[in-house]
Amino acid sequence: MRAIGPSNQILLETVLERVFTIRRITRQDQQLLMSTLLSKEDLNEEERLQISRVFDALQKGLLKVVD
Template identity: 75%
Template sequence: MLTTTSNPMQLETVLDHIFAIRRITRQDQRLLMSTLLSKEDLNEQEKSQISRVFNALQSGLIKVVD
């Protein structure tokens, strides 16, 4: 299980985990949101990664589980 830290690689780690298991749990969602909210600004790469998650969710490549 992933834990929330102030590591600059945290967002990438959370997203890698989501894509590796091809699902997003409530815990993953909390980690993703807390990581995003802890950042003052997102760069273009981070924005692209977030869009990739939403696109994968919409196309069914990632499943939402409890």
């Protein structure tokens, strides 16, 4: 397994922060989070938890999906 790179980690943090702040997620953001979660890259527990929170919020209707 390869470690998540610094630029990818910053991108992930930026996307997560924006999604939770504005309570909206684009399809592109959703694809990025899904591919990151399903990739073989190492994610720390906090990153996995945050991504899971996004998908839970989507299922509960707490986030709006926009294009």
